[in-house]
Amino acid sequence: MNSPTTTPSDDGTGLVPTVNRDAEAGRAGFYERARSQHLAPLWRVLHGLVTETPQPRCVPAHWRYEDVRPFVMEACHQISTEEAERRVLVFENPGLPGQSRITQSLFAGFQIILPGETAPAHRHVASALRFIIEGRDAYTAVGGEKTMMLPGDFVITPSWTWHDHGNVGSEPMIWLDGLDMHIVNLLAASFREGYPGKVHPVDRPEGAAMAEAGTNLLPVDQDYGTLTSPIFNYPYDRTREALDRLSRFREISPWHGHKMRYVNPVNGGWAMPTIATCMQLLPKGFESRPYRSTDSTVFTVVEGHGTSRVGDQVFHWGPHDLFVVPSWTTVQHATATDDAVLFSYSDRAVQDKLDLFREEKL
Numbered sequence: 001m002n003s004p005t006t007t008p009s010d011d012g013t014g015l016v017p018t019v020n021r022d023a024e025a026g027r028a029g030f031y032e033r034a035r036s037q038h039l040a041p042l043w044r045v046l047h048g049l050v051t052e053t054p055q056p057r058c059v060p061a062h063w064r065y066e067d068v069r070p071f072v073m074e075a076c077h078q079i080s081t082e083e084a085e086r087r088v089l090v091f092e093n094p095g096l097p098g099q100s101r102i103t104q105s106l107f108a109g110f111q112i113i114l115p116g117e118t119a120p121a122h123r124h125v126a127s128a129l130r131f132i133i134e135g136r137d138a139y140t141a142v143g144g145e146k147t148m149m150l151p152g153d154f155v156i157t158p159s160w161t162w163h164d165h166g167n168v169g170s171e172p173m174i175w176l177d178g179l180d181m182h183i184v185n186l187l188a189a190s191f192r193e194g195y196p197g198k199v200h201p202v203d204r205p206e207g208a209a210m211a212e213a214g215t216n217l218l219p220v221d222q223d224y225g226t227l228t229s230p231i232f233n234y235p236y237d238r239t240r241e242a243l244d245r246l247s248r249f250r251e252i253s254p255w256h257g258h259k260m261r262y263v264n265p266v267n268g269g270w271a272m273p274t275i276a277t278c279m280q281l282l283p284k285g286f287e288s289r290p291y292r293s294t295d296s297t298v299f300t301v302v303e304g305h306g307t308s309r310v311g312d313q314v315f316h317w318g319p320h321d322l323f324v325v326p327s328w329t330t331v332q333h334a335t336a337t338d339d340a341v342l343f344s345y346s347d348r349a350v351q352d353k354l355d356l357f358r359e360e361k362l
């Protein structure tokens, strides 16, 4: 990981206030001798290690789809899916350049797959989500079951499951890839494997997962040895309908609008063990109250237009834009003339399990 940052109350040295700065020069020899034994004084770094408040190194950021899409299309002329393995343009947080991070803990990229192309089967310990941006008639196959994908669908590739993708239609498909490999790598727990063939055999009918787990019923004797939801495609038509029905009778949250979390029907937890995913409806003319939380969050716009104030920045967004709200940074959303729908993902699923999550509703 990177070197720790300092807190605003520090003078930049990271020294705690009780350390006598004049006396530090006299300790230089001691520090040098200690370093030869790979020992270091905590008092020189304490405040940077244990900060008073979150000090995210990621910054608020916004990508407009109209700016990004041409690059995604151009990537198709630059490289084939075959050569690239996955043709993905990575969203790099401006505060974390060259690290393939959209937040400190999470990855985001746009993947494009052209008609007739396939992306070869592989598996990895890192979990992935796909959120479909545009296109139709492309599929992903996960653990021997295919699912066709449509815009707004939220699709899960659980840890260590074989997966390949293909486009059998006549137009490109673009989706957002969200992965947790930075969390896996922090813990040095990564494995990856290519499948010996191009595609993994499909041995379950399409719709099997939805039949087994998608109707508030579960097979009575099924044991689930994983924290990942057995549903691997949460289709947008169902999500959108749920939000619409909810908005007709339920009191709106002043901070979130109508916000729903994707759940694992087996245990009621987040759909993925490491990445929390949500969809929210902001009705037209809505202005949210200020909110902050410790989970840095990636938003993508599914429908509508609006404005989000993130810290001291203001983002005007429209369909398929992406924006980031760093940890403990105040966010406020506003809509004007149309309803808006936002998909979001964050590391809250990890923070909840580790009792780290905090939020503030102002």
Ligand code: 1HN
Pocket: 086, 088, 107, 109, 111, 119, 128, 163, 177, 179, 181
């Ligand atoms: C990956 O395996 C996929 O399977 C997409 O489609 C994006 C980004 C980093 C590492 C592995 C995929 C990825 C990825």
